[in-house]
Amino acid sequence: xxxxxxxxxxxxxxxxxxxxxxxxxxxxxxxxxxxxxxxxxxxxxxxxxxxxxxxxxxxxxxxxxxxxxxxxxxxxxxxxxxxxxxxxxxxxxxxxxxxxxxxxxxxxxxxxxxxxxxxxxxxxxxxxxxxxxxxxxxxxxxxxxxxxxxxxxxxxxxxxxxxxxxxxxxxxxxxxxxxxxxxxxxxxxxxxxxxxxxxxxxxxxxxxxxxxxxxxxxxxxxxxxxxxxxxxxxxxxxxxxxxxxxxxxxxxxxxxxxxxxxxxxxxxxxxxxxxxxxxxxxxxxxxxxxxxxxxxxxxxxxxxxxxxxxxxxxxxxxxxxxxxxxxxxxxxxxxxxxxxxxxxxxxxxxxxxxxxxxxxxxxxxxxxxxxxxxxxxxxxxxxxxxxxxxxxxxxxxxxxxxxxxxxxxxxxxxxxxxxxxxxxxxxxxxxxxxxxxxxxxxxxxxxxxxxxxxxxxxxxxxxxxxxxxxxxxxxxxxxxxxxxxxxxxxxxxxxxxxxxxxxxxxxxxxxxxxx
Amino acid sequence: xxxxxxxxxxxxxxxxxxxxxxxxxxxxxxxxxxxxxxxxxxxxxxxxxxxxxxxxxxxxxxxxxxxxxxxxxxxxxxxxxxxxxxxxxxxxxxxxxxxxxxxxxxxxxxxxxxxxxxxxxxxxxxxxxxxxxxxxxxxxxxxxxxxxxxxxxxxxxxxxxxxxxxxxxxxxxxxxxxxxxxxxxxxxxxxxxxxxxxxxxxxxxxxxxxxxxxxxxxxxxxxxxxxxxxxxxxxxxxxxxxxxxxxxxxxxxxxxxxxxxxxxxxxxxxxxxxxxxxxxxxxxxxxxxxxxxxxxxxxxxxxxxxxxxxxxxxxxxxxxxxxxxxxxxxxxxxxxxxxxxxxxxxxxxxxxxxxxxxxxxxxxxxxxxxxxxxxxxxxxxxxxxxxxxxxxxxxxxxxxxxxxxxxxxxxxxxxxxxxxxxxxxxxxxxxxxxxxxxxxxx
Numbered sequence: 001x002x003x004x005x006x007x008x009x010x011x012x013x014x015x016x017x018x019x020x021x022x023x024x025x026x027x028x029x030x031x032x033x034x035x036x037x038x039x040x041x042x043x044x045x046x047x048x049x050x051x052x053x054x055x056x057x058x059x060x061x062x063x064x065x066x067x068x069x070x071x072x073x074x075x076x077x078x079x080x081x082x083x084x085x086x087x088x089x090x091x092x093x094x095x096x097x098x099x100x101x102x103x104x105x106x107x108x109x110x111x112x113x114x115x116x117x118x119x120x121x122x123x124x125x126x127x128x129x130x131x132x133x134x135x136x137x138x139x140x141x142x143x144x145x146x147x148x149x150x151x152x153x154x155x156x157x158x159x160x161x162x163x164x165x166x167x168x169x170x171x172x173x174x175x176x177x178x179x180x181x182x183x184x185x186x187x188x189x190x191x192x193x194x195x196x197x198x199x200x201x202x203x204x205x206x207x208x209x210x211x212x213x214x215x216x217x218x219x220x221x222x223x224x225x226x227x228x229x230x231x232x233x234x235x236x237x238x239x240x241x242x243x244x245x246x247x248x249x250x251x252x253x254x255x256x257x258x259x260x261x262x263x264x265x266x267x268x269x270x271x272x273x274x275x276x277x278x279x280x281x282x283x284x285x286x287x288x289x290x291x292x293x294x295x296x297x298x299x300x301x302x303x304x305x306x307x308x309x310x311x312x313x314x315x316x317x318x319x320x321x322x323x324x325x326x327x328x329x330x331x332x333x334x335x336x337x338x339x340x341x342x343x344x345x346x347x348x349x350x351x352x353x354x355x356x357x358x359x360x361x362x363x364x365x366x367x368x369x370x371x372x373x374x375x376x377x378x379x380x381x382x383x384x385x386x387x388x389x390x391x392x393x394x395x396x397x398x399x400x401x402x403x404x405x406x407x408x409x410x411x412x413x414x415x416x417x418x419x420x421x422x423x424x425x426x427x428x429x430x431x432x433x434x435x436x437x438x439x440x441x442x443x444x445x446x447x448x449x450x451x452x453x454x455x456x457x458x459x460x461x462x463x464x465x466x467x468x469x470x471x472x473x474x475x476x477x478x479x480x481x482x483x484x485x486x487x488x489x490x491x492x493x494x495x496x497x498x499x500x501x502x503x504x505x506x507x508x509x510x511x512x513x514x515x
Numbered sequence: 516x517x518x519x520x521x522x523x524x525x526x527x528x529x530x531x532x533x534x535x536x537x538x539x540x541x542x543x544x545x546x547x548x549x550x551x552x553x554x555x556x557x558x559x560x561x562x563x564x565x566x567x568x569x570x571x572x573x574x575x576x577x578x579x580x581x582x583x584x585x586x587x588x589x590x591x592x593x594x595x596x597x598x599x600x601x602x603x604x605x606x607x608x609x610x611x612x613x614x615x616x617x618x619x620x621x622x623x624x625x626x627x628x629x630x631x632x633x634x635x636x637x638x639x640x641x642x643x644x645x646x647x648x649x650x651x652x653x654x655x656x657x658x659x660x661x662x663x664x665x666x667x668x669x670x671x672x673x674x675x676x677x678x679x680x681x682x683x684x685x686x687x688x689x690x691x692x693x694x695x696x697x698x699x700x701x702x703x704x705x706x707x708x709x710x711x712x713x714x715x716x717x718x719x720x721x722x723x724x725x726x727x728x729x730x731x732x733x734x735x736x737x738x739x740x741x742x743x744x745x746x747x748x749x750x751x752x753x754x755x756x757x758x759x760x761x762x763x764x765x766x767x768x769x770x771x772x773x774x775x776x777x778x779x780x781x782x783x784x785x786x787x788x789x790x791x792x793x794x795x796x797x798x799x800x801x802x803x804x805x806x807x808x809x810x811x812x813x814x815x816x817x818x819x820x821x822x823x824x825x826x827x828x829x830x831x832x833x834x835x836x837x838x839x840x841x842x843x844x845x846x847x848x849x850x851x852x853x854x855x856x857x858x859x860x861x862x863x864x865x866x867x868x869x870x871x872x873x874x875x876x877x878x879x880x881x882x883x884x885x886x887x888x889x890x891x892x893x894x895x896x897x898x899x900x901x902x903x904x905x906x907x908x909x910x911x912x913x914x915x916x917x918x919x920x921x922x923x924x925x926x927x928x929x930x931x932x933x934x935x936x937x938x939x940x941x942x943x944x945x946x947x948x949x950x951x952x953x954x955x956x957x
Contacts, residue, residue: 094579094613098582099584112560114560114562114563168603169606170606173606228782228891236892237889275919280957311665311702313709315710432711433705433745437884439885457892459917459919509917511896511917511918514752
């Protein structure tokens with residue numbers, strides 16, 4: 001909804017919450033200064049009940065209330081998320097922010113209709129009130145009773161070594177300083193650098209009226225550099241980053257070197273960059289974060305809510321050939337350690353690997369609970385949400401294409417006149433018409449089979465189904481993105497990742513200068 | 516004092532932070548209540564009620580700075596939270612520019628007593644049936660009007676937000692804002708392939724100011740059906756009209772480069788341009804926090820700085836940056852404000868249709884999709900859709916095209932400014948006519 005009132009609110013730097021248990025933001029803690037400084041290894045559902053101060057008896061009462069008006073399903077989503085954001089600017093670690101989010105969301109479904117409310121202070125009385133509000137979606141109907149709760153055991157695909165909650169600001173500061181010094185040491189033309197380190201420790205517990213309960217710990221770490229260089233009276237800015245479901249081990253000396261050299265080389269090359277000629281041409285996507293192509297061109301259009309409502313361009317294409325038979329496109333919850341990796345989705349759905357396109361045939365949408373009921377299929381574990389304040393929606397996780405039959409060299413050599421796209425800042429799609437875009441920050445011209453001059457700052461636009469048909473070559477050098485990508489839909493942001501081998505699309509419209 | 520409980524909490528938090536050793540502190544406390552209804556065709560798809568409160572505290576410990584938030588407002592929890600926050604802020608680097616604004620920048624009593632009409636006193640008395648009735652009216656006026664319609668989705672949103680802000684060096688301010696939004700979105704089958712969708716809506720401070728729901732619905736339908744048969748045309752340099760509701764995108768290539776941080780961090784192509792020409796003389800941009808019922812009206816900003824009406828760009832000359840307290844000190848400049856309020860323009864005398872009439876061969880851009888803007892260099896490139904125009908007449912819808920260029924050239928080539936501010940936004944953009952824009956298509 002684009003007309004949300006402009007809720008300018010000087011008090012709110014971000015949505016916040018903290019109740020029940022007091023857990024301090026990590027950066028406030030020093031090792032050993034109190035009992036909170038060491039995170040226990042939490043993996044039993046009992047620990048989660050304690051964290052949220054609830055018992056199975058309370059949960060049963062709340063779910064009974066939620067279903068009291070005739071709803072046919074309800075779930076409770078508890079969340080405790082501790083986030084830190086530390087910044088080095090002008091050579092000093094001189095600011096730090098922290099958020100703690102704590103609460104429970106209560107959802108009642110009546111068919112495909114949703115009633116929703118939440119409580120920030122988790123008490124039985126508050127939960128009963130929120131349950132009553134959510135129950136209003138149903139006006140009548142046979143009474144469904146919640147089933148006794150049984151824990152669903154899940155496998156952890158992102159074990160971490162050093163939990164962020166055990167890391168203090170004094171641990172981060174020297175590494176941020178080291179990264180800053182590396183950036184300036186790499187090139188004397190760098191005039192400014194901003195280093196940021198952000199982390200989330202996210203504890204979730206989902207319980208539903210069918211008797212399922214599942215808990216998960218979902219950490220994220222991200223290190224980023226923005227740098228500006230000056231050369232010949234001109235300035236250019238670019239960035240380098242690395243993110244994933246990792247602990248403080250992400251901040252290794254090796255990664256510091258990688259991020260620094262990436263940020264500096266991506267910035268310096270912009271001074272030599274040109275704009276391509278405007279218009280349709282062959283476009284080669286580099287292996288890695290070019291997976292943004294899939295996220296926009298097919299991913300969103302394959303989210304089942306848009307298809308259930310017949311609003312997506314893909315809504316009548318299941319089981320039809322959409323691409324060459326070497327094209328396999330997957331949305332995968334279980335790829336280890338990436339931002340979009342999840343051990344469970346946010347509505348008790350099994351995390352899994354879902355083929356969107358298999359051997360060129362469109363095979364499956366990405367479902368949440370509502371759409372899987374509508375299609376009478378098993379959920380695919382794509383029901384995700386930004387927080388306990390939001391309803392789950394079908395969302396992508398890690399979206400990628402597997403290796404194809406060509407080599408990168410063959411692909412480049414096959415292009416007479418085109419561009420090679422390497423790094424990106426953002427993308428967007430219109431679900432219905434299928435128009436998608438992505439913004440290329442770095443790349444090269446390809447002329448007569450060779451990469452020539454660097455290019456910068458151009459938008460590319462195409463049509464999803466047309467683009468799939470136009471994937472004429474795919475390399476054998478598949479790679480996942482290493483950066484921190486956030487996907488927005490219906491006002492909700494969730495972390496995702498993406499990947500691609502080198503791919504050639506025979507025709508896309510490239511922004512640039514008209515001849 | 517409108518919000519006694521909130522004020523007491525904020526004052527207590529500031530005092531407690533000082534007692535724990537902070538040299539200065541600010542506390543903001545807010546309380547929001549909102550309702551969100553979504554109808555898919557004639558059935559409710561989603562009904563959501565939200566109640567939230569939070570406290571934000573900014574700490575200054577001998578020029579060391581950090582910022583924290585919590586919604587556990589119980590005294591014991593807050594005490595422990597603040598104690599630890601103060602203790603640990605002392606580990607950060609000292610930064611001489613970190614201290615509260617000078618008191619001379621705070622609003623005086625006269626300013627604080629001004630009524631900007633941001634709060635509808637009837638907020639809590641509007642009943643649910645009325646609200647959902649607005650959506651049903653929108654649906655009913657679209658339903659059955661075209662056999663191409665796939666779905667009609669309608670949205671209602673209202674909210675009331677109360678806030679207080681207290682600074683340890685003598686500032687204290689309060690706000691109460693209400694808002695109402697309705698919106699209709701229509702998706703349709705294009706016989707040539709694709710399922711275009713478009714919408715229309717409005718957002719206001721007072722319920723009685725909402726546009727007629729039928730009018731909104733009809734506009735949403737018209738916009739959707741207008742997209743049927745869209746195609747791309749040849750790449751080339753064309754004249755461009757940008758419709759008012761999408762004109763925030765090109766204006767962003769100026770506004771996003773005016774922040775104190777961008778200037779101080781050398782990320783702005785407008786650094787060093789104060790007093791210089793950055794656009795055609797047709798362009799005048801004013802930051803006006805005093806618009807009655809305005810969606811971004813205010814008496815003070817998030818740092819407590821007194822609101823002031825400022826000409827940002829006067830007939831193409833850059834007059835003012837957005838400088839907050841911190842970057843003002845770093846840049847040795849007077850602080851103005853770090854964030855925009857309502858943006859108003861020096862409006863022209865022609866409607867959008869009259870601007871379109873001035874085009875011999877060009878494109879009316881109604882929507883942007885994706886793309887980005889480089890604040891350091893001024894380069895931009897964006898996806899667009901809209902209509903092809905020839906000899907002043909709209910010919911057919913276009914999509915899957917990009918515009919690209921540099922903000923300096925774009926604004927130098929501004930030919931006309933429309934007379935049609937969009938008042939349902941804090942950025943009250945008119946339609947604009949630009950010369951010589953690079954479009955990429957076929």
